[in-house]
Amino acid sequence: MQTRNPRLTLSRLYAMPAAVLVLFNFLHLVGLKSFHPWPQVILLWGSGIDMFDYIHHFHFYRLMVASPGLRLEDIFPGHGFSVYISAYLAVSTLYFAKLHKLVSGRRPQIWAWALFLSLFLLMNGRGAIGWVGWLLCVHACLGVAAGLWPGLAMRTVLQCVLGLMLTVVSSGIFVCTLALFGYFIFVKSGTRRTWTLRRLSPARLAGLVLVFVLLPVTTYFVFDHLAEALTKAILFYGPGLEGLIGIATHGIASQIDKITLVHVFAAGIMIILFILFILSGFPERIGKDVVVIILIALVGGVFGLTILTLAFPLIIIATAKLIRFRLIWRSAG
Numbered sequence: 210m211q212t213r214n215p216r217l218t219l220s221r222l223y224a225m226p227a228a229v230l231v232l233f234n235f236l237h238l239v240g241l242k243s244f245h246p247w248p249q250v251i252l253l254w255g256s257g258i259d260m261f262d263y264i265h266h267f268h269f270y271r272l273m274v275a276s277p278g279l280r281l282e283d284i285f286p287g288h289g290f291s292v293y294i295s296a297y298l299a300v301s302t303l304y305f306a307k308l309h310k311l312v313s314g315r316r317p318q319i320w321a322w323a324l325f326l327s328l329f330l331l332m333n334g335r336g337a338i339g340w341v342g343w344l345l346c347v348h349a350c351l352g353v354a355a356g357l358w359p360g361l362a363m364r365t366v367l368q369c370v371l372g373l374m375l376t377v378v379s380s381g382i383f384v385c386t387l388a389l390f391g392y393f394i395f396v397k398s399g400t401r402r403t404w405t406l407r408r409l410s411p412a413r414l415a416g417l418v419l420v421f422v423l424l425p426v427t428t429y430f431v432f433d434h435l436a437e438a439l440t441k442a443i444l445f446y447g448p449g450l451e452g453l454i455g456i457a458t459h460g461i462a463s464q465i466d467k468i469t470l471v472h473v474f475a476a477g478i479m480i481i482l483f484i485l486f487i488l489s490g491f492p493e494r495i496g497k498d499v500v501v502i503i504l505i506a507l508v509g510g511v512f513g514l515t516i517l518t519l520a521f522p523l524i525i526i527a528t529a530k531l532i533r534f535r536l537i538w539r540s541a542g
Contacts, residue, residue, distance in 0.1 A: 342375030381513035
């Protein structure tokens with residue numbers, strides 16, 4: 210993990226998001242790619258009932274996140290929601306660049322941009338929003354772990370709360386993000402001291418006050434949404450092992466009837482390569498935190514294919530770092 214400040218110049222930092230924003234809207238106008246709202250929010254939005262009358266509805270938070278895009282869609286039918294999601298594409302591009310700089314120490318190369326943007330454009334509207342929330346939280350946690358900013362700084366608090374709010378579009382992404390926070394706050398050795406304020410500057414004091422204001426609200430929101438999600442899952446899939454299997458069939462396991470001997474062989478090769486990867490010492494060069502985050506997403510992928518895709522940005526970044534390490538090692542040799 211890089212310990213130096215990985216700030217990019219403003220022109221370089223925002224040039225790619227701006228270019229991607231223009232490019233995507235061009236692709237949308239020529240009919241090559243569009244994003245559409247998902248049925249849950251369409252049903253509630255089209256009911257004619259005021260959005261805040263659904264405040265106790267399980268999908269209220271999702272409706273709240275999607276509502277600006279739905280309003281744009283009402284004004285510009287066929288275009289509004291795609292324009293709304295294009296803003297998320299720009300933000301995800303910004304934070305992918307920040308994460309890439311934070312983890313690998315350099316800006317993304319063309320191949321990394323091509324992979325990242327191709328994966329994003331394969332997402333649906335809900336997945337695109339969830340990706341942004343996940344990237345915001347990952348960036349905040351890795352930055353705190355690297356000592357670049359304290360955990361109770363205002364920017365960290367706001368970034369984590371905003372990211373968590375965006376992940377509610379998918380229960381699976383929401384739970385993975387809670388697991389991410391759990392790892393950095395309770396498991397990672399040495400992290401506890403980074404989530405403190407060593408010098409009580411006015412900005413950090415404001416962040417601390419913000420924590421005490423937002424903590425009860427966020428805690429209620431987290432447990433309320435988590436309880437609703439579990440209740441919904443139990444009602445739909447059933448309790449116990451049967452329900453767990455039912456949830457799993459929503460993800461990777463839904464493809465189990467299509468598995469062939471070739472797939473089993475490929476999975477075996479991947480497992481062997483992963484074991485060799487762990488034993489090789491490469492996780493030390495990438496950063497153990499990055500490996501753990503990738504594993505959280507891969508495990509979550511059993512319960513949802515969209516959750517599985519959360520691992521891809523960090524896999525791209527880890528690959529870039531390993532390629533750079535190999536080039537440096539060869540040149541030194």
